[in-house]
Amino acid sequence: MSKAHNSVPDHAEAAAKFLQDQERANWHDKALWFNRQKRDVSANLIPDWELLRETASQIKDNVLANLDEYLVQFEQNALQNGIHVHWAADAAEHNEIVLQIIQEHGVGKLVKSKSMLTEECHLNEFLATQGIDIIDTDLGERIVQLAKEPPSHIVLPSIHKRKEEVGELFHQHLGTEKGASDPAYLTEAARVHLREKFLTADIAITGVNFAIAETGGFVVCTNEGNADMGVHLAKVHIACMGIEKIIPKAEHLGVFLRLLARSATGQPITTYSSHFHRPRAGQEMHLVLVDNGRSAHLGRKDFYNSLKCIRCGACINTCPVYRRSGGHSYHYAISGPIGAILAPNRDMREYADLPFASTLCGSCSNVCPVKIDIHNQLYQWRQVLAAEDYVPKTKKDGIQVMAKVLSSPTLYRVAGKSGRLMMRLLPGLANNKALNPWARQREMPQPPKETFRDWYKKNRPKDE
Amino acid sequence: MSSREKILQQVKANKPPMSPLPTQTTFASIPPEERLTAFIKSNENAGGIVCLVPDVAIIGNYLKVNFTSPERILNTVQGVGFGLEADAPITDGRAFGNLEIAVVESLLGVAENGAAWVTEDNLPTRVLPFICEHLALVIHADNIVGTMHEAYAALNVAATGYGTFIAGPSRTADIEQSLVIGAHGPKRMHVFIVQPF
Numbered sequence: 310m311s312k313a314h315n316s317v318p319d320h321a322e323a324a325a326k327f328l329q330d331q332e333r334a335n336w337h338d339k340a341l342w343f344n345r346q347k348r349d350v351s352a353n354l355i356p357d358w359e360l361l362r363e364t365a366s367q368i369k370d371n372v373l374a375n376l377d378e379y380l381v382q383f384e385q386n387a388l389q390n391g392i393h394v395h396w397a398a399d400a401a402e403h404n405e406i407v408l409q410i411i412q413e414h415g416v417g418k419l420v421k422s423k424s425m426l427t428e429e430c431h432l433n434e435f436l437a438t439q440g441i442d443i444i445d446t447d448l449g450e451r452i453v454q455l456a457k458e459p460p461s462h463i464v465l466p467s468i469h470k471r472k473e474e475v476g477e478l479f480h481q482h483l484g485t486e487k488g489a490s491d492p493a494y495l496t497e498a499a500r501v502h503l504r505e506k507f508l509t510a511d512i513a514i515t516g517v518n519f520a521i522a523e524t525g526g527f528v529v530c531t532n533e534g535n536a537d538m539g540v541h542l543a544k545v546h547i548a549c550m551g552i553e554k555i556i557p558k559a560e561h562l563g564v565f566l567r568l569l570a571r572s573a574t575g576q577p578i579t580t581y582s583s584h585f586h587r588p589r590a591g592q593e594m595h596l597v598l599v600d601n602g603r604s605a606h607l608g609r610k611d612f613y614n615s616l617k618c619i620r621c622g623a624c625i626n627t628c629p630v631y632r633r634s635g636g637h638s639y640h641y642a643i644s645g646p647i648g649a650i651l652a653p654n655r656d657m658r659e660y661a662d663l664p665f666a667s668t669l670c671g672s673c674s675n676v677c678p679v680k681i682d683i684h685n686q687l688y689q690w691r692q693v694l695a696a697e698d699y700v701p702k703t704k705k706d707g708i709q710v711m712a713k714v715l716s717s718p719t720l721y722r723v724a725g726k727s728g729r730l731m732m733r734l735l736p737g738l739a740n741n742k743a744l745n746p747w748a749r750q751r752e753m754p755q756p757p758k759e760t761f762r763d764w765y766k767k768n769r770p771k772d773e
Numbered sequence: 774m775s776s777r778e779k780i781l782q783q784v785k786a787n788k789p790p791m792s793p794l795p796t797q798t799t800f801a802s803i804p805p806e807e808r809l810t811a812f813i814k815s816n817e818n819a820g821g822i823v824c825l826v827p828d829v830a831i832i833g834n835y836l837k838v839n840f841t842s843p844e845r846i847l848n849t850v851q852g853v854g855f856g857l858e859a860d861a862p863i864t865d866g867r868a869f870g871n872l873e874i875a876v877v878e879s880l881l882g883v884a885e886n887g888a889a890w891v892t893e894d895n896l897p898t899r900v901l902p903f904i905c906e907h908l909a910l911v912i913h914a915d916n917i918v919g920t921m922h923e924a925y926a927a928l929n930v931a932a933t934g935y936g937t938f939i940a941g942p943s944r945t946a947d948i949e950q951s952l953v954i955g956a957h958g959p960k961r962m963h964v965f966i967v968q969p970f
């Protein structure tokens with residue numbers, strides 16, 4: 310019996326559902342590809358782009374190799390700066406720490422800017438069980454919060470929503486005109502609605518993009534200005550971060566801030582890159598360092614370098630599978646290629662389907678600003694999941710045949726030949742949507758009459 | 774064992790082999806004579822309105838012509854001469870809920886992306902450049918560097934409790950990827966670059 314998990318719809322099923330709405334799927338595909346193109350234009354303007362990526366990758370390698378020391382150094386400096394530092398071994402402890410700080414301040418009103426970590430820890434849901442409401446202030450996050458959905462993208466949380474749906478949500482919750490869907494009008498309505506929340510908030514929660522070991526401060530990047538509006542008005546600032554967000558020195562921010570927004574949306578920098586080193590007079594500043602599986606992940610030789618991720622979303626925008634399946638089909642807080650290599654580390658059974666949600670085309674690894682070998686890890690996870698028996702049977706049979714074929718050059722050639730022959734003689738079989746799951750959303754290509762190898766044998770220069 | 778010790782212990786046990794920090798630390802920059810033009814272009818791309826002025830007093834005149842009511846303008850830059858002045862730190866930023874314009878000094882600009890560094894040392898309260906409808910930054914042309922690397926080499930970010938790079942008015946594209954200027958922060962931004970003629 311396979312240990313494969315069947316309670317949530319797996320990626321393939323959810324993707325099939327997403328694709329039923331062709332118009333939406335096409336729009337989604339194009340919107341994300343547009344971001345990828347903006348990234349390319351922006352990257353091409355930097356002569357040192359590849360050097361920057363290599364440098365960022367090396368800095369992050371160094372961080373992971375010395376993480377314990379950098380954490381201690383960061384803590385020491387942050388404490389000296391007057392920041393309260395907390396350590397959480399897992400999501401539950403993180404949520405408890407945040408709850409306790411909130412309760413110490415008599416609960417009050419809470420606002421939160423974007424933080425994938427609090428998504429990962431399901432902080433909002435936890436606080437709701439304690440009767441505490443929290444308002445997400447990033448526009449995209451507010452949209453999905455009103456829709457009672459999780460974000461579908463780490464940078465563009467509501468990319469799966471059409472403007473008419475946002476219009477309807479805002480009509481119900483914010484009283485905008487029925488049928489209105491103009492983005493400028495809806496954004497203005499959200500601005501007015503959230504401004505009142507900022508002006509009355511007692512506690513503001515943020516994520517952290519980078520924390521600097523050398524100085525004990527941290528950086529939060531937004532375009533909307535919502536993190537700053539929240540924390541500068543509230544009496545308490547709680548910043549939550551995964552332990553891998555540390556960088557050694559302030560000068561390294563030069564490297565990361567040049568890469569982050571260009572990779573994410575093609576902007577040369579986010580509108581706001583705010584550096585927090587000390588609370589303002591009369592304010593209390595807390596920082597929660599969260600492990601939640603990261604220290605275990607660090608010990609997986611083939612997978613630890615996914616902890617270098619700076620959450621830019623470039624691998625997601627470029628992924629042909631993500632673009633045509635939507636973020637919710639990944640059923641994990643972080644979607645797309647990076648989510649598919651992080652999630653199985655958390656729970657192999659629950660997320661065994663995700664490393665298969667890829668064509669292994671390698672586009673993700675090509676755009677990653679910190680040079681994570683994402684597609685290799687997707688491939689490696691498949692091996693691990695199959696070996697540990699977490700893989701659905703149809704996929705497993707395929708993998709075993711493939712492993713055998715790929716390990717034997719003769720079999721590989723024979724298989725290639727018979728595959729091509731079969732596709733020419735019986736195209737219906739490869740195209741058969743019942744027998745070949747790969748063909749379900751696709752027309753199979755015309756097979757070439759001969760392979761490159763056959764052609765080369767015939768045509769190579771005679772003197773070789 | 775506390776969570777802190779548990780985490781540090783497990784990180785130590787599992788951390789990958791030593792990997793040195795990169796040694797190459799110089800990157801291509803924008804030549805000094807092109808920085809001003811590059812800064813203007815980047816800032817305009819980010820939605821800013823850039824004006825070159827020969828001295829700070831001209832900014833006051835400009836504001837007087839374009840905005841009639843000085844009581845909705847907060848000026849924190851010496852010599853501008855128009856709008857209310859904040860002479861003491863303000864503890865509760867909510868006081869500025871209705872502010873139209875804030876005039877704020879930036880001590881450093883970055884040509885490659887149009888960002889301007891603003892710290893709390895130049896602000897009566899941290900929220901000021903976010904809560905106003907319209908932000909007017911004042912920066913001296915000599916203080917524009919080429920890239921973010923040069924910016925960090927010139928700054929000590931820990932010298933101030935709070936500092937931020939601001940590149941344009943606030944923005945969002947969260948509804949169908951349509952860019953809307955004016956999310957939660959300012960809806961408009963001017964950058965006055967002071968360059969004696």
Ligand code: SF4
Binds near residue numbers: 572618622673676678
């Ligand atoms: S894996 Fe790389 S490309 Fe993907 S979000 Fe992380 S840093 Fe960006």
